[in-house]
Amino acid sequence: MPARTPTVIQLVGLGVTLGAVAVFSIFTLRQLDGLRRLESDSVDRSRRDSLQLIRIQNNLTQLGLALRDMAEGTEPYPITGYKPEFDRMRGDLQDALSVEAQLMPATRTPAQQEMLNNTFARFWGEVDHLWTVAAQGQTNEARALIRTRLESERSTMTTVIARLLVQNSEAEGAAVQEITAIYGRVEKNLYVLLAAVVAAISITSALVILHDRRVFAQLSRLSEERKELAGQVISVQEDVFRNLARELHDEFGQVLTAVGVMLQRVEKKLPDASKQREDIHEVREIANQTLERVRSMSQMLHPPVLDDYGLENSIEWYLRQFEKQTGFQVHYEKIGIGPWIGDTIAIHVYRILQESLNNVVRHSGTTEAWVKVAYSPASLCLEVEDHGAGLEGKPARKGLGLIGMRERAELLGGQMEFQKPAEGGTRVKLVVPLPAGGVHE
Numbered sequence: 001m002p003a004r005t006p007t008v009i010q011l012v013g014l015g016v017t018l019g020a021v022a023v024f025s026i027f028t029l030r031q032l033d034g035l036r037r038l039e040s041d042s043v044d045r046s047r048r049d050s051l052q053l054i055r056i057q058n059n060l061t062q063l064g065l066a067l068r069d070m071a072e073g074t075e076p077y078p079i080t081g082y083k084p085e086f087d088r089m090r091g092d093l094q095d096a097l098s099v100e101a102q103l104m105p106a107t108r109t110p111a112q113q114e115m116l117n118n119t120f121a122r123f124w125g126e127v128d129h130l131w132t133v134a135a136q137g138q139t140n141e142a143r144a145l146i147r148t149r150l151e152s153e154r155s156t157m158t159t160v161i162a163r164l165l166v167q168n169s170e171a172e173g174a175a176v177q178e179i180t181a182i183y184g185r186v187e188k189n190l191y192v193l194l195a196a197v198v199a200a201i202s203i204t205s206a207l208v209i210l211h212d213r214r215v216f217a218q219l220s221r222l223s224e225e226r227k228e229l230a231g232q233v234i235s236v237q238e239d240v241f242r243n244l245a246r247e248l249h250d251e252f253g254q255v256l257t258a259v260g261v262m263l264q265r266v267e268k269k270l271p272d273a274s275k276q277r278e279d280i281h282e283v284r285e286i287a288n289q290t291l292e293r294v295r296s297m298s299q300m301l302h303p304p305v306l307d308d309y310g311l312e313n314s315i316e317w318y319l320r321q322f323e324k325q326t327g328f329q330v331h332y333e334k335i336g337i338g339p340w341i342g343d344t345i346a347i348h349v350y351r352i353l354q355e356s357l358n359n360v361v362r363h364s365g366t367t368e369a370w371v372k373v374a375y376s377p378a379s380l381c382l383e384v385e386d387h388g389a390g391l392e393g394k395p396a397r398k399g400l401g402l403i404g405m406r407e408r409a410e411l412l413g414g415q416m417e418f419q420k421p422a423e424g425g426t427r428v429k430l431v432v433p434l435p436a437g438g439v440h441e
């Protein structure tokens with residue numbers, strides 16, 4: 001037998017497939033986790049941060065417009081009149097800056113953040129100074145302050161914010177590139193996994209198929225050998241039975257017949273009602289009985305009627321003998337007209353009938369049996385039935401009868417079934433194909 005069973009091959013194949021799926025799943029989950037982090041941490045955060053930067057930029061533009069109006073003095077009210085508007089914008093800018101500080105992307109350096117805060121602090125310091133100067137009525141100094149320092153600080157702030165916006169968009173671009181690369185890696189690995197799984201399944205299946213083919217080839221060879229062996233054993237057995245029957249009939253039969261004739265002759269020579277004549281008569285009776293027994297044994301071993309008159313007549317002869325010897329009542333039914341069936345088929349069917357009826361006597365616990373033989377041009381069907389104990393629930397005893405019956409049926413290319421009749425008990429059913437045109441072997 002092959003060293004590896006298909007179970008081992010299948011288990012190895014399954015292990016490889018599951019391993020490949022597990023490795024891929026872990027890899028993919030990690031990649032997807034990275035993707036999620038990239039999307040929420042980098043891209044999302046950077047977009048929300050950019051919104052705050054744009055809000056700051058808007059405020060700075062408004063501040064720029066207000067500073068221009070103040071410097072040109074185009075409005076009819078004094079510089080200090082702008083203070084409420086500046087306070088409102090300062091509040092909004094501070095709010096935007098603190099939200100932005102929370103959202104700022106990882107790419108922002110502490111130095112950049114410090115510079116941003118310092119720039120804004122410087123600007124608001126100058127604005128506070130402006131209100132003081134303006135409140136003292138020094139309008140020209142105040143305007144000069146706006147044109148020089150305030151405008152310059154505002155432009156620095158605008159530049160810083162613009163640079164941060166560019167930095168955000170660059171970071172976003174890099175993240176998007178990385179996301180695309182991750183999708184590419186996952187896709188590539190999916191193909192690798194599919195190839196590995198298909199390869200594992202194909203290799204496993206091929207190995208299992210190869211293994212099965214080898215096992216089936218071995219099994220069919222063994223089965224052929226066993227069939228041949230069984231055929232030989234049965235044919236040797238039949239030869240032995242046939243020889244024994246002939247020996248019994250020819251040798252012992254002849255001798256006993258001769259002994260009987262001689263005793264009869266001696267008996268006739270002795271005076272009537274003498275003691276010797278009585279003894280000789282008794283011995284002759286014993287010799288006759290033994291002759292009968294030898295004949296019947298010889299016939300049971302291999303009935304000559306089987307060779308001379310075929311299966312159909314042998315069955316009828318055997319059933320009569322069986323009833324006589326066992327006291328059983330056998331209900332015999334014959335359906336159809338049987339073709340001549342001699343030798344091989346006949347001896348096997350005859351032996352199956354013998355064994356079935358012997359089993360009825362030994363195991364059924366009844367005294368009645370039903371035998372049915374149905375002939376058709378293509379097949380012969382034999383049924384032996386009893387309504388006794390039945391085969392069910394019997395401890396599996398190692399008898400040879402049932403095995404022998406199966407072997408013989410197989411040798412004939414027929415089928416053997418053990419059924420349970422509606423009335424209970426056992427029905428042995430044999431169906432044997434018959435060669436076209438009867439059997440003359």
Ligand SMILES: Nc1ncnc2c1ncn2[C@@H]1O[C@H](COP(=O)(O)OP(=O)(O)OP(=O)(O)O)[C@@H](O)[C@H]1O
Nearest residue numbers: 359360363364389390391394397399400401402426
């Ligand atoms: N007609 C039957 N009714 C009940 N039980 C049966 C019948 N035929 C067979 N069996 C059961 O099946 C078993 C196997 O039968 P089988 O003919 O193979 O062996 P056996 O008759 O016990 O021994 P042997 O080898 O001498 O024939 C029997 O021991 C018996 O228990």
Ligand SMILES: [Mg+2]
Nearest residue numbers: 359399401402
């Ligand atoms: Mg038996």
